[in-house]
Amino acid sequence: MESKTYAVIGTGAIGGYYGARLHHGGFDVHFLLNSDYQQVRQQGLKVDSHFGDFSIAADRINAYNVTNEMPKADVVLVALKTTQNDLLEALIRPLLKSDTLVLLLQNGIGAEQALSNQLELEYTAGGLCFICSNKVGPGHIHHIDYGRLTLGVYGESGISALTSVADDFKHCGVEVDIEHSILDARWKKLLWNVPFNGLSAVLDADTAQIMACRETVALAKAIMLEVGLVAKATGSSIDPSLIETMLNNTAKMKPYLTSMLLDRRNGREMELQYMYSNVLDIARQQGVEMPKTEALYQQLCFLNRQITK
Amino acid sequence: MESKTYAVIGTGAIGGYYGARLHHGGFDVHFLLNSDYQQVRQQGLKVDSHFGDFSIAADRINAYNVTNEMPKADVVLVALKTTQNDLLEALIRPLLKSDTLVLLLQNGIGAEQALSNQLELEYTAGGLCFICSNKVGPGHIHHIDYGRLTLGVYGESGISALTSVADDFKHCGVEVDIEHSILDARWKKLLWNVPFNGLSAVLDADTAQIMACRETVALAKAIMLEVGLVAKATGSSIDPSLIETMLNNTAKMKPYLTSMLLDRRNGREMELQYMYSNVLDIARQQGVEMPKTEALYQQLCFLNRQITK
Known part of the structure; x- marks a missing residue:
């Protein structure tokens, strides 16, 4: 199977950590940033991790401040706070191919449904992050402990796409469970x-x-x-x-x-x-x-x- | 009718204000104090009132720090915070005559019932104070506004005793309503x-x-x-x-x-x-x-x- 292209929407404590893990494991990852954009372009992304520190150098990181300039993605990881979810439709639309999997790493309930309707997606996926992680400065993440992901699809199909994403995370050292239902x-x-x-x-x-x-x-x-x-x-x-x-x-x-x-x-x-x-x-x-x-x-x-x- | 002897249990924003009003109107009032006792013995009690300032000089005030030394009372005004109500039985017992009226100027519900049982009183009374008043220093009360009392008996009798107390308050310029039921x-x-x-x-x-x-x-x-x-x-x-x-x-x-x-x-x-x-x-x-x-x-x-x- 070809290597997937990942887009990370929201490069903070959660998106920054999991996105950097995927990059560190060899995947093609593109990061959307907002307030930290200039800093990360210049200095890269640094993860002080419970499992060993690592970083992405400035000349290796794919950092963006608008999604229009990002490549189409196989997988979109959404890690914004849900208070910003009214921005998601516009942010994600430029990244979509016919078979893009959108995976929401957020708390609460109802976001997969809303986004599936807005973007007319056949399925989306959701993930729960059991992790202690903080952003301690621009482009600087402190991963304190844990990190398990519980993933599940929202919709009638999409399980094989999600299983492939889970395999990528496992390849990068992230513990993953797949639940029958994200709900x-x-x-x-x-x-x-x-x-x-x-x-x-x-x-x-x-x-x-x-x-x-x-x-x-x-x-x-x-x-x-x-x-x-x-x-x-x-x-x-x-x-x-x-x-x-x-x-x-x-x-x-x-x-x-x-x-x-x-x-x-x-x-x-x-x-x-x-x-x-x-x-x-x-x-x-x-x-x-x-x-x-x-x-x-x-x-x-x-x-x-x-x-x- | 003879002038009544009043005991005030708790000489703070409420007890200090209403007790001082009664004293100012010519009644025989005895004040129980705790932390402010020494100060009030030496400097008296001062009321800065919305309706005109007044005070009780040190040589005129009947101030005590134990109820054993106070005279038996016709009326006991209780103005402690209810958080101290477990002290009431012991504080009040030395003040009781056969026909003493205990009047609780406190918030909430259940205090008249508890005290009637503890002291085996035929009736008690309760009062609600619609007043803005603060204690701003030892023996110093700031009466900001209002002052109406709503009084009512708890028990089958006691209404004539309470009516007489209401008359005393009115004589001293305090607005009083009597409700059929304090509850x-x-x-x-x-x-x-x-x-x-x-x-x-x-x-x-x-x-x-x-x-x-x-x-x-x-x-x-x-x-x-x-x-x-x-x-x-x-x-x-x-x-x-x-x-x-x-x-x-x-x-x-x-x-x-x-x-x-x-x-x-x-x-x-x-x-x-x-x-x-x-x-x-x-x-x-x-x-x-x-x-x-x-x-x-x-x-x-x-x-x-x-x-x-």
Whole structure:
């Protein structure tokens, strides 16, 4: 099989890490940058990784600041924050061939559906990143730990294309699972993200602080139960024991600052649409009540308005 | 009728103001103090009031730091924060005669009942203070505006004793209403206090900020509806139009920092038991669900643990 051309949309902590891994493994990778464009053109991309540092030199990196100038891609990796998803249609269209696979490495639910409709794609794919990675400076990524990808297709076909992408990642040393349905995988991740991202942001607290207070543990669990009910109503099955397992694992984790808490602290817009608003919309469509999730969302909306005004 | 002896338990923004008013009007008032005792003994009590400043000189004030040394009282005004209510039984017992009226100037619900049981009182009374008043220094109170008291008895009798107290307050220039039931009055005040005290504390926001965001207005309204359902289930009737009226009035108010927000900002324990925990207990007894109120309470518990640890 011929080597694929990859486009990375959003070269930050996630897109920068996985894109650089693919480049490091010998693949043809093209990076879209925004604020870091000049710096990366001049100095390349640097990854301080838990698994060994590496970098892409300035004269080796394919860096762009508009997608019009990028080559058509076999695979488009989308790693923007979902707060920028209204830009995706215009960004991705110039990269599409008849069989391009668009793979969304984002949190929340509903983005594959929206993009499939906008771009009239037969299928898309989604990925969940179980990784600790931060951008610590322009073109400088600190990969702290982990890195497993859980991938799945959205649509009736596309599994063979996705399997080939998974093989590329494995070739580059990235652990990959393929789930039968990306939606199942997304609901499982939402089961944790909806309570812990929101509560940590509202209470300005890490996971250990939340787990040390019986009332917030009870609240997190109640929100998880609400998310589980909506998932079940949509046909995604979540093993009821998963909630206790997740809570136990969270209690054992080192204190963790969620991405939403970091966004709040750094004055960046929080990702409410795909993680909350879409979930609440689905709940309404399914006739499922989720009052505690809604209360949390309403508080987060307040905080987001303070940030974005 | 002979002039009554008043004891004031808790000489802060509320107890100091109303007690000083009674003293200023010629009544025999005895003040219990704690941290400000020495200062008030030496310099008296000073009230900078919206209605005209006044003070009680050091050689005129009856100031105590233990209730054992105070005379028996016809009326005990309790103006401690409810977070100190576990001290009340011991503080009040030395002041009691056979017909002493205990009047609780506190927020929340359940305190009259608890105290009546502990002290085996035939009746107690409660009061709601519609006042802007702060303690700005030891023995120094700043009365910013308003001051109306809404009083009511808890128990089958006591209305004539309470009416006589109301007359004393009116004689001293304090506006007073007597409600048929203190519980009705307390539920009406909870209708506002439960959403706005809690949300302002969790979001670190004043009332104007909360009212400027449609999601938090919706959340406040949903919590008000939950409180209204519980009140109704206990037999207290709240006119459904009161919620809209209160929201409209809150939107028109100058930005207001709730007492709970001020407590949080100043690292003082927040009054959760009488304003939240008791309300949720009553809801459970009545079989009424109040998930959004419970979620808010659980968050407040987290914040209170940060404060009190």
